[in-house]
Amino acid sequence: MAYATAHHEEHHDEHDEGIKVMGFWLFLVTDCILFGALFATYAVLVNHTAGGLTGKEFFEVPGFVSETFILLTSSFTSGLAVLSMHKGKIKPLIGWLIVTLLLGMCFVGLEIHEFQTMVHEGATISISAFFTAFYTLVSTHGLHVSVGIIWMISITIQLKRYGITSVTKRKVTIISLYWHFLDAVWIFLYTVVYLMGVM
Amino acid sequence: MLDKLKDFLSHFFVTGEPMIYGADVAILLTLAGIIFVLTYLKKWKWLWREWLTTVDHKKIGIMYMLSSLLMLFRGGVDALLMRMQLAFPQWHFLDSNHYNEIFTTHGTIMILFMAMPLMFAFFNIVVPLQIGARDVAYPFLNAVSFWLFFFGAMLFNLSFVIGGSPDAGWLSYPPLSGMQFSPGPGQDFYIWGIQISGIGSLASGINFIMTILKMRAPGMKLMHMPLFTWSVLASCIIIIFAFPVLTVTLALLFIDRFFDGHLFTMTGGGNPMMYINLIWMWGHPEVYIVVLPAFGIFSEIVATFSQKKIFGYKSMVFSMMIISVLSYFTWVHHFFTMGAGANVNVFFAITTMAIGIPTGVKVFNWLFTMFRGRIQMTQPMLWTIAFIPCFVVGGATGVMLSAAPADYQYHNSYFLVAHFHQVLIGGVVFGFFAGLYYWWPKMFGFKLDDRLGKWAFWTWNIGFYVCFMPQYALGFMGMTRRIYTYDFDMGWGPLNVISTVGAFFMGIGFIFQAWQILHGIKYGERDVTGDPWNGRTLEWSIPSPPPHYNFAVIPTVTGQDAWWTIKKERKKKKAKETATFSPIHMPKNSGIPFIMSVFWFIAGFGLTFHWVWMAIFGLTGVGACLLARSFQYNSDYYIPVDEIRHTEDSVGRVG
Ligand code: HEM
Ligand SMILES: [Cu+2]
Numbered sequence: 001m002a003y004a005t006a007h008h009e010e011h012h013d014e015h016d017e018g019i020k021v022m023g024f025w026l027f028l029v030t031d032c033i034l035f036g037a038l039f040a041t042y043a044v045l046v047n048h049t050a051g052g053l054t055g056k057e058f059f060e061v062p063g064f065v066s067e068t069f070i071l072l073t074s075s076f077t078s079g080l081a082v083l084s085m086h087k088g089k090i091k092p093l094i095g096w097l098i099v100t101l102l103l104g105m106c107f108v109g110l111e112i113h114e115f116q117t118m119v120h121e122g123a124t125i126s127i128s129a130f131f132t133a134f135y136t137l138v139s140t141h142g143l144h145v146s147v148g149i150i151w152m153i154s155i156t157i158q159l160k161r162y163g164i165t166s167v168t169k170r171k172v173t174i175i176s177l178y179w180h181f182l183d184a185v186w187i188f189l190y191t192v193v194y195l196m197g198v199m
Numbered sequence: 200m201l202d203k204l205k206d207f208l209s210h211f212f213v214t215g216e217p218m219i220y221g222a223d224v225a226i227l228l229t230l231a232g233i234i235f236v237l238t239y240l241k242k243w244k245w246l247w248r249e250w251l252t253t254v255d256h257k258k259i260g261i262m263y264m265l266s267s268l269l270m271l272f273r274g275g276v277d278a279l280l281m282r283m284q285l286a287f288p289q290w291h292f293l294d295s296n297h298y299n300e301i302f303t304t305h306g307t308i309m310i311l312f313m314a315m316p317l318m319f320a321f322f323n324i325v326v327p328l329q330i331g332a333r334d335v336a337y338p339f340l341n342a343v344s345f346w347l348f349f350f351g352a353m354l355f356n357l358s359f360v361i362g363g364s365p366d367a368g369w370l371s372y373p374p375l376s377g378m379q380f381s382p383g384p385g386q387d388f389y390i391w392g393i394q395i396s397g398i399g400s401l402a403s404g405i406n407f408i409m410t411i412l413k414m415r416a417p418g419m420k421l422m423h424m425p426l427f428t429w430s431v432l433a434s435c436i437i438i439i440f441a442f443p444v445l446t447v448t449l450a451l452l453f454i455d456r457f458f459d460g461h462l463f464t465m466t467g468g469g470n471p472m473m474y475i476n477l478i479w480m481w482g483h484p485e486v487y488i489v490v491l492p493a494f495g496i497f498s499e500i501v502a503t504f505s506q507k508k509i510f511g512y513k514s515m516v517f518s519m520m521i522i523s524v525l526s527y528f529t530w531v532h533h534f535f536t537m538g539a540g541a542n543v544n545v546f547f548a549i550t551t552m553a554i555g556i557p558t559g560v561k562v563f564n565w566l567f568t569m570f571r572g573r574i575q576m577t578q579p580m581l582w583t584i585a586f587i588p589c590f591v592v593g594g595a596t597g598v599m600l601s602a603a604p605a606d607y608q609y610h611n612s613y614f615l616v617a618h619f620h621q622v623l624i625g626g627v628v629f630g631f632f633a634g635l636y637y638w639w640p641k642m643f644g645f646k647l648d649d650r651l652g653k654w655a656f657w658t659w660n661i662g663f664y665v666c667f668m669p670q671y672a673l674g675f676m677g678m679t680r681r682i683y684t685y686d687f688d689m690g691w692g693p694l695n696v697i698s699t700v701g702a703f704f705m706g707i708g709f710i711f712q713a714w715q716i717l718h719g720i721k722y723g724e725r726d727v728t729g730d731p732w733n734g735r736t737l738e739w740s741i742p743s744p745p746p747h748y749n750f751a752v753i754p755t756v757t758g759q760d761a762w763w764t765i766k767k768e769r770k771k772k773k774a775k776e777t778a779t780f781s782p783i784h785m786p787k788n789s790g791i792p793f794i795m796s797v798f799w800f801i802a803g804f805g806l807t808f809h810w811v812w813m814a815i816f817g818l819t820g821v822g823a824c825l826l827a828r829s830f831q832y833n834s835d836y837y838i839p840v841d842e843i844r845h846t847e848d849s850v851g852r853v854g
Contacts, residue, residue: 048468132460
């Protein structure tokens with residue numbers, strides 16, 4: 001299909017970019033399963049606190065609520081970036097990406113801070129199965145966000161260099177898909193880990 | 200200072216075993232030999248340009264094939280060592296610790312570093328050709344997948360001479376594989392060797408799904424696809440559902456080991472059964488990942504050499520899709536003895552038995568295809584026919600195992616060992632051999648010798664039954680798996696001797712095959728037509744070996760067995776088709792996949808020895824490679840019409 005006819009060359013690029021976006025959707029499916037397995041482990045081990053400390057004693061409502069708020073906002077701003085891109089406006093596109101980036105960094109910063117305080121108060125990864133599962137699940141998400149940040153910086157630089165082309169367009173589409181996906185995962189984390197944890 | 204160094208080195212390198220010293224010497228000599236030959240023949244540049252940086256799916260496929268045959272050799276030597284140890288009661292050829300290491304590395308290598316890559320070899324070599332494509336969907340990613348597999352396998356194999364091999368079984372159950380019982384680096388070699396190559400497998404799964412869905416020649420509907428391509432699709436669907444679970448499982452095991460976590464430990468609230476559930480959620484689908492493509496291969500071969508359309512095409516497709524779904528819901532049959540309760544066990548027993556139905560359908564379809572066909576007993580066909588009874592017996596013993604109450608009896612006995620080898624060797628290995636003989640002329644442009652092939656075939660087959668049939672009986676006599684020696688009064692001696700003799704027969708079969716390949720390189724009959732078997736599918740419509748762009752002109756497909764149809768039409772018209780060429784768009788070679796995988800290797804090695812600096816260095820390198828790729832904008836080019844015409848002329852095809 002890709003190379004079907006002689007007149008295909010001009011359209012070729014667009015087609016290639018389309019396949020890449022679809023492939024990324026498949027990647028997201030695999031990432032969903034990855035998180036699914038982590039959630040399952042967490043669910044099995046959530047009461048295995050070895051008779052010791054529980055999450056309730058450590059989760060701080062203002063902390064995780066503001067993390068949630070920041071991440072949701074960043075998802076929104078990344079959406080605005082894509083909208084500007086479709087209008088062909090490079091300046092707001094880059095602007096919104098930078099806002100998204102900053103919010104993402106805030107989120108990671110807050111999470112690190114949260115972990116630090118918890119560890120400081122004695123809730124380390126090795127005190128019980130529950131805490132191992134907790135840190136693993138939450139930091140896997142955090143790691144994803146961090147990778148996303150570096151990736152987004154690289155795309156922003158490319159946008160500055162090359163402007164909006166079929167290639168950079170695809171890249172922005174993909175990173176925003178990724179960002180929304182992390183947002184969705186966080187909503188589960190928020191509910192299953194934090195809300196149910198403090199209840 | 201010097202003492203410290205000495206102490207370090209004696210732990211770092213595996214010492215104290217004459218056999219391992221022998222292996223050390225052999226490895227060093229081989230390496231030196233390779234380096235010498237490459238330098239002497241001035242082939243370094245060629246190696247880098249033509250192979251290490253290639254993104255051509257056919258070359259990547261060939262590299263997969265070579266590495267996996269090498270791994271078959273290593274896994275096979277392991278198998279023979281084990282069989283030698285078990286041949287006689289109270290025998291002390293290997294000690295218990297060494298035996299544990301060997302069955303662990305044997306199982307892991309055979310499944311992850313032999314069967315998987317051999318399967319990917321066929322994906323790469325055959326799928327794009329069968330669907331009339333010039334490439335896979337993501338050629339660069341494809342190269343990344345290969346090199347990740349390769350360096351993952353190298354990392355795992357290194358454990359043999361550096362640090363010490365893992366010894367907790369091929370699925371590494373905790374708590375045995377936890378820090379408390381396996382403090383050495385062996386277990387981490389296991390984790391990172393598999394993790395790195397597993398990422399590559401996952402990427403291949405995505406790659407081939409997209410290739411099959413998006414790159415088919417015009418006119419080729421899904422229901423026109425060759426059955427091998429269908430089997431690849433089914434297998435890839437399982438890959439993308441199963442491999443993320445493996446990634447998680449290994450990561451969690453590592454977290455327990457490295458960060459002193461308590462997910463699977465006996466203390467701190469850990470739950471080892473959680474690991475066992477997770478690993479089998481990958482492990483059971485895994486066997487279907489490798490066996491479905493073998494089914495696809497048999498389907499192609501049966502149709503070609505019965506010179507008939509495959510019987511029941513639709514039911515074949517349907518049954519593969521059912522298997523790909525069901526395979527995900529059977530994992531508990533590996534531990535009915537867990538104590539999950541009757542209802543859970545019944546559910547999993549039924550799903551397991553249910554898989555037998557679509558599989559049975561396939562067997563009947565192959566038989567009906569052969570029925571009244573004009574069968575040609577070529578080498579691929581021989582292996583296919585040998586597979587059928589073997590798989591039927593393997594399937595029957597599998598159904599016996601899937602009866603939950605009975606499993607309390609067979610669990611972890613030699614009956615099980617015989618069963619899974621019967622399906623893995625009879626199904627997967629025979630299938631892949633059949634595929635090798637079938638597509639060999641396509642890959643390399645020459646055929647393999649028939650006489651040597653028959654010797655290989657008979658030694659393998661006789662050896663197989665002699666080796667594994669006694670093991671069913673041994674299982675009933677109470678011999679359990681993973682024991683390294685037994686007493687005279689058990690009465691297991693005679694059957695074990697017979698079994699070992701059989702194993703050596705298979706080893707001889709392998710030697711015949713190696714010989715056959717060398718013989719073929721020298722004397723092999725050239726295939727000038729590109730269609731030595733009078734094939735039915737598109738890969739036989741182009742020259743052997745295919746030019747790097749595969750199809751000078753993309754064919755238009757109107758139904759199943761596309762090439763068969765084209766041949767018939769041509770006969771009717773009696774006219775040669777004249778083609779007009781247009782420039783072909785191709786990806787450029789790239790060194791990044793190779794370099795990035797080297798960094799993964801470094802990172803994996805660092806993580807294995809818990810040298811954080813090295814791990815960080817490696818992972819930074821990986822990141823840098825990814826960024827470098829992201830900034831690479833001109834990564835493809837066009838082949839001009841003149842060049843295409845020239846290439847086509849030189850293989851005797853006029854444009
Ligand atoms: C070529 C002839 C082969 C022979 C003679 C052979 C022999 C053996 C033996 C003696 C064991 C150890 C059983 C025990 O002590 O419990 C074993 C285990 C195993 N083999 Fe093979 N094998 C062969 C080929 C294969 C192939 C082709 C595969 C997979 C594709 C395979 C997969 C395994 C696995 C997964 C185990 C279990 C390892 C464990 O217990 O952790 N073998 N084999
Ligand atoms: Cu299973």
